[in-house]
Amino acid sequence: GKRHAESPTRLVAARKALTAAPFAGRIVWTRALDSERTPQDAVAALKLVHTVEHLRAVQGLSQSGGGGFDMDTYCAPGSWEAMLDGTRAWLHATALAAEARGPAVALSRPAGHHATASVAMGFGLVNFAAAATAALLTARPEARVSILDWDVHYGNGVADLLREEPRALYCSLHEFGGFPGGGxxxxxxxPRGNLLRLPLPRGSGREAFLSALRDKALPFLLARPPDVLLVCAGYDGLLADPLATMELSPADYGEAVRAVLDEHGFPAERVAIGLEGGYALD
Known part of the structure; x- marks a missing residue:
């Protein structure tokens, strides 16, 4: 619907900001359609974390005109193709980081970190982060991936899909008591102590967020240096965001990115970032 927070203008706003940024001349743009990852690669990656029945449901609903999986999570005509493109973007960004050619950023929508193996939820139809991680670990069995999720909502889907994967560490830094619960x-x-939940009090701001990131999240994720540090980057902790109560500023997220890229000694070229939530477009 036209009033839904999860709007195509999210990507318009992100691209507009990046093309106007002081570092715009250093950005190399690649369309998912032009990457080395094919739609077949995307389907194969999604099958690693989702049931075939779920993927058929998304494809079928999309190609039959669209509809709602629940009151918040919609599938539109074209959503299936968009999910394949989004998956290809995350696959490409993660592969670049694995080859030490990052940092790389995947711009896609909607946020996918709530989607489970068989359920679309929290706006998300498929789980981009889990699919990209599973695909990388399938292609490179010796690899390790650490996932930092700073979306304001707990990434229940990523945690559920990777809880049995010893080569993946996942940390969610989120607002206490928010959707979908459980965090x-x-x-x-x-089973292997590979999941860390860090809920922050409602209304938290810069100090609480950055302290948790620097003192708890990054030490946990980088204790054994991974081949890729994947960031599920939601920006719905902004003060102006309508879906949460945290009080972060754009500068606070900038500081968080600098902490990931410049602190703790982890090489920035092995970082991949994928867009999750964030609905205050200005």
């Missing part, structure tokens, strides 16, 4: 307690869990 209220700070806890390291998973």
């Amino acid at each position: 209220e307690e700070e806890q390291q869990r998973g």
Whole structure:
């Protein structure tokens, strides 16, 4: 619907900001359609984390005119092709980072970190981050991936899909008590202790966010240096965002990116960033 927060103008705003940035001349743009990753590669990656029945449901609903999976999560005509393009973008960004050719950024929508193996939820139809991680680990069995999720909502889907994967570490830095629930307690869990939840009090700002990132999230994720550090970058913790109560500024997210790229000694060229939420377009 036209009033839905998850709007195509999100990508318009992101591209406009990047092309106007002081570092715009250093950005190399690649369309998913022009990358080395094919639609067949995207389907293969998605099958690693989603059931065939779920993927058929997304494809079928999209190609039959669209409709809603729930009151917030919609599938439009063309959504299936958009999911393949988004997956290709995340596959490409992650592969670049694995080859030490980053940092790379995947711009896609909607946020996918809530989608589980068989359920579309939280705006997301498929889970880009989990699919990209699974595809990389399938292609490179010796590799390790660490995933930092700073979307304001707990990434339940990524945690669920990767909880049995010893080569992947996942940390979610999110607002306490928000959608979809389940992330209220700070806890390291998973069969191999590979999942870390870091809920922040409602209304948290710069100090709490950056302290948790620097003092807890990054030390956990980089304790054993991964081949790729993948950031599920949601920007819905901004003060103006309508879907949460945190009070971050764009400069705070800039500081978070600098912490990822410049601190803790992890090589910036092995970082991949993928867009998750964020609905305050200005």
